[in-house]
Amino acid sequence: MLHVPVTGSSESAAGEGFLSVRGLNKRYGDFIAVDNLDLDLPKGELVAFLGPSGCGKTTSLRMIAGLVPATSGRIVVGGRDLTTVEPYRRDMGLVFQSYALFPHMSIAENVAFGLKMRKVGRAETEQRVREAISMVRLTGKESHRPAQLSGGQQQRVALARALVIRPSILLLDEPLSNLDAKLRDEMRNEIRDIQQRLGITAIFVTHDQAEALTMCDKVAVMNAGRLEQLGTPVELYEKPQSPFVASFIGxxxxxxxxxxxxxxxxxxxxxxxxxxxxxxxxxxxxxxxxxxxxxxxxxxxxxxxxxxxxxxxxxxxxxxxxxxxxxxxxxxxxxxAHERPLExxxxxxxxxxxxxxxxxxxxx
Ligand SMILES: Nc1ncnc2c1ncn2[C@@H]1O[C@H](COP(=O)(O)OP(=O)(O)OP(=O)(O)O)[C@@H](O)[C@H]1O
Ligand SMILES: [Mg+2]
Missing domain, CATH: 2.40.50.100 (RNA polymerase II/Efflux pump adaptor protein, barrel-sandwich hybrid domain)
Structure with missing residues (x-):
């Protein structure tokens, strides 16, 4: 029988995703930090993990990255089961709130680090580092040390360092919360531009609802370890499925x-x-x-x-x-204009x- 592909919104068909998370749990003793997380993320989408402090956003992200072992559940990327794969073999790029740059290395060396670990040849490394630094608009700063850069510039180095390995998934944990409001706006746009230009699949952890709604294709609203609702910003706003989502969004x-x-x-x-x-x-x-x-x-x-x-x-x-x-x-x-407020x-x-x-x- 011929299989005719359906066009339109078929790429987010239920049960199919480039990143597919099934029944992911994390327990610390009796405490359930992440409770049975299911998630399907199509290729090229940016999804936010949004929720109050302590709801399990970072723990979920770190389990996907392999930095925190899951108590149970499965993580599949592009059809490959990564559940028991070492973090550095998962092909994921990570950006943290605290930049986490190596202070004694130059910007170029920081960005090249992941390629060195992967034993990429010198000529290719140089070219990819140049491209990544140019992508985050830091050309000319290659030989600077992190301490010589502003907070926003350091966060861009962290982004370049994550992108240079050409990750299958980019994971960002509150990358903008150390920046002032204006810089945060700029970086939001920049991250979104780069993510769309590269067509990269990404998860963006934040507790800022404006950030989640304005930047992301979808938002996963989390509460007390559970995924309350996953949807587009419009769906969450217009069709909240729980009082928590209705009051948390807007x-x-x-x-x-x-x-x-x-x-x-x-x-x-x-x-x-x-x-x-x-x-x-x-x-x-x-x-x-x-x-x-x-x-x-x-x-x-x-x-x-x-x-x-x-x-x-x-x-x-x-x-x-x-x-x-x-x-x-x-x-x-x-x-x-000319309208007087009611008294x-x-x-x-x-x-x-x-x-x-x-x-x-x-x-x-
Ligand atoms: N190593 C650990 N041992 C025990 N409990 C932990 C551990 N790590 C995290 N937790 C608990 O798990 C819950 C979820 O933590 P997590 O860091 O994922 O929250 P979060 O949503 O990222 O919060 P925030 O917005 O404050 O970063 C919290 O209640 C936290 O105290
Ligand atoms: Mg966190």
Whole structure:
């Protein structure tokens, strides 16, 4: 039978990935640092591991790199099972938060290190080191020592050192957190450019949601050792699958409510709940999806009368706190020229689309 390849989004088909992680676990005694991680990453994609401190991002990355032995689970790259392969034979490039450059070696020697270990010939080494240094825009600094470079430049050396071995996967653990805000922005763009230009598959660990959402093709949101959700930034924002993801990605109003007979009461409204859901629930609505006028196209929405209890002008947005039937809503509106912010005490009518209302079963 002829096999006809399907075009489009087929490369991320379920169960297939250039990097495939199955049931990866890490225990320290009774403590579960990483709990049954499954992950499929297509070739050429940049995925972020995003989550609060201690959720297992670094441990997961280090298990993939082979620097931390997994308690159980499998790691396959390009069809090759690497689970028991030594780290230096895994063909992975690593960049750490703390640069980890050799202080007594020149920039060129630092970058050449991985090639020397792999016994690459002199002429080829020189050419590849030159290319890698040029890629991170440090040509001219070859004979400097790391201490003679700025933090951003040192991080670029670390990146060149990882790229020069032409790794099958690039692993970056909070590479930008030691840099100031402006440099961080520049380096984000630079890393993304290089990653896309080389078509390299990469994992980027961060606890900065803006970094994850703006740089990466996909984001793996982790919490307490578990992968909560893997998706594109839009999927995570628009279709969060858990209260943790909804509140970790972007800002949100969270209300406790009780589901009964297919609905939960919030501020005098009856909010439809998913089939079969009963008992305690959480209702979530994004502050900027709440409007002060009804949708013009007549889309089904909830509406409630309230009073402005706080009004904050924040330049590009107006933030209102509105109390309606005893519930406090945070509402965000874009600012327009010549528009005066509503004052405290102003009566308002809040509207939000039914489709922008998330209801989750509350955690036990
Ligand atoms: N060698 C170890 N022995 C015992 N517990 C450990 C060890 N290494 C990590 N842990 C624990 O495993 C959990 C996950 O650690 P990990 O370093 O992966 O977190 P992280 O998500 O990278 O956090 P951060 O954002 O702070 O870097 C933490 O609770 C940590 O204390
Ligand atoms: Mg970490």
């Amino acid at each position: 800002r949100t109003n969270r209300f406790a409510a009780v589901a009964k007979n297919g609905a939960a009461e919030l501020a005098g409204l009856s909010i439809p709940t998913p089939a079969g859901m009963t008992g305690k629930v959480e209702v979530m609505i994004r502050p900027h999806r709440i409007t002060l006028s009804a949708p013009a196209d007549g889309a089904p929405c909830h509406a409630v009368e309230g009073v402005v209890t706080r009004s904050i002008f924040a330049g590009d947005i107006l933030q209102y706190e509105v109390v309606a039937h005893g519930a406090t809503f945070l509402v965000e509106q874009g600012t327009a 405290q005490g102003s009566p308002v009518r809040l509207h939000w689309l039914m489709s922008d209302t998330y209801v989750f079963g509350a955690a036990a």
